[in-house]
Amino acid sequence: MADNAHLNPAAGAFAPANGTQVSSISFLDLQLKMEDLEREQACARTEASDLKTLCLTLRTEIKTLKKGSWNITVSPFRDQSDSRFAKALDAVKERTNGGAVLIQDALSGCCTNANVSKKKSNGVTVPPHKRSQNGSSTTSVPPHLCMKTSSGLVAKALHQRQGDANGSVCPRRVYWSGIHRYSVSGKSPQISVSPASDPLVTDGNIDTPETDLIRQKVAAAYHLTPPPSPKSTDAQVSSAVQQLSITDGPWKPHPIAELPDLPPSITSKIPSPKTTTSFSGDFLRNHLGGNLWGPGLVFVPPPQTSILPDRVYYTVDPTYDPHLPSAPGQHGAKLVPFFNINPEDSPVFDLPETFDSASNVPMFVLRSVPGPDGKLRKRYVYHGHYTQSRWSDKLDHDRMAQCAPASVREYWAEWLASPGRPGWVTKALQNHFFPAPPYRGALPAVAEDEGGSVADEEMAAREAKVVRDVKRYVEALRAWKKDADMKTNLIKKDFLLEAFDQADADEPKALRLWWEYLECVDWRADFYDTLVTLQSRNPNYT
Secondary structure: HHHOOOOOOOOOOOOOOOOOOOOOOOOOHHHHHHHHHHHHHHHHHHHHHHHHHHHHHHHHHHHHHHOOOOOOOOOOOOOOHHHHHHHHHHHHHHHHOOOOOOOOOOOOOOOOOOOOOOOOOOOOOOHOOOOOOOOOOOOOOOOOHHHOOOOEEEEEEOOOOOOOOOOOEEOOOOEEEOOOOOOOOOOEEEEEOOOOOOOOHOOOOOOOOOOOOOEEEOOOOOOOOOOOOOOHHHHHHHHHHOOOOOOOOOOOHHHHHHHOOOOHHOOOOOOOOOOOEEEOOHHHHHHOOOOEEEEEEEEEOOOOOOOOOEEEEEEEEOOOOOOOOOOOOOOOOEEEEOOOOOOHOOOOOOOOOOOOOOOOOEEEEEEEEEEOOEEEEEEEEEEEEEOOOOOOOOOOOHHHHHOOOOOHHHHHHHHOOOOOOOOHHHHHHHHHHHHOOOOOOOOOOOHHHHHOOHHHHHHHHHHHHHHHHHHHHHHHHHHHHHHHOOOOOOHHHHHHHHHHHOOOOOOHHHHHOEEEEEEEEOOHHHHHHHHHHHOOOOHHHH
């Protein structure tokens, strides 16, 4: 970056202490809710009217049904006669009591005979498929149930239901003697066919009192291939992030992984984790001061005094920033949804030209460290001075799923939807989800005598059109501002969580996090020793 350009053009007020409180729901919001309730009541009235109409229609159809105007074949309203039931019962008995006949017709492959009697002795007509060679009624055997043996075509065992259709099945056994049909010996198997009352396999399980041999229903065991994937958890996502790199170390964004390590002349100054002194949050707030300017960035505005030469420092939590430096002197990255302007770019503060809020910034990372009693407690650990040596990059949908676990997305969604969010965050949300309409009207023209392309006689009409278009655009901006303010105030956590998972080309617009690359450039022993000395003077901080 040339000419000491700012490293983060969008970086900036995260949650200053004197931030603007978002206003409560206005009268316009209440009016909008009342209109929604009125529309819902109108819909309910319409549905009630439709139900009344449907009820009247059903009542009319029931009356018509009772009068016998419909042709009913099966219904409780149809009159049934005893003779009809008697005939139906006789037909059922005739079908049930028929025996199986072995039919031989090797030439045609048919299992029925054409020269059969058309009448039974009792005068009842026998259908063609029930006729046998001797003229008596039998159970038909279709061709697909015939099997070929040495003596011709033999009917396979026919089956008949017995007992309840919801019970068990009583199998009739078929005994085989001879060679398997795929054998090459040439012998034909001898078959002992069971009676025709054997049930079909496709008939299902039925009860029978004739035998104690019961075959129970067994549900088929289906094995899914491949097996279903386990549900994703935050721990699994975090472990998956560690495996994104082909190296042995934890995964890091590529610009961070390419940075060289600190030289031994600096790393030799860093104390071991057991001897490192941690700092309480109250100590940092009281001695370093400042207000939260951007995500994790604290700025000490003038005229407040500060022991920091550049008036900025980081206080970050790895719980919601899993890619922070893992140890003092290491490089890392932060995740942020939006950027505030840099403090040096704000017209409110009179800062020197050499001021740079993105270079040589001390960082304090919240860690779990043992206290005097041996129990773990949350304290800040000095990790070094950091510089943003590269502009920020936005995560795509894949990186959001891999590098931003659900807990991180929920944290940012809850923070962005908070009513007490800073004013710059509300403005950033509005510009992201509900941007202002672009101006599409006429633009001022340049006359021909001034080097333009518009004739002098057309300039007046052109300027009048520009004025009209600008007025219309101003009115459109007023309407947009009113609508956008209302929608932004109604943004909830669930809406932002869905936006994190939206496609980039979807509507409403997707929300993505940004990388802030943090390169460790120094670990200052004098700065660390000064803080240790100041904290040791007050036992409340230890």
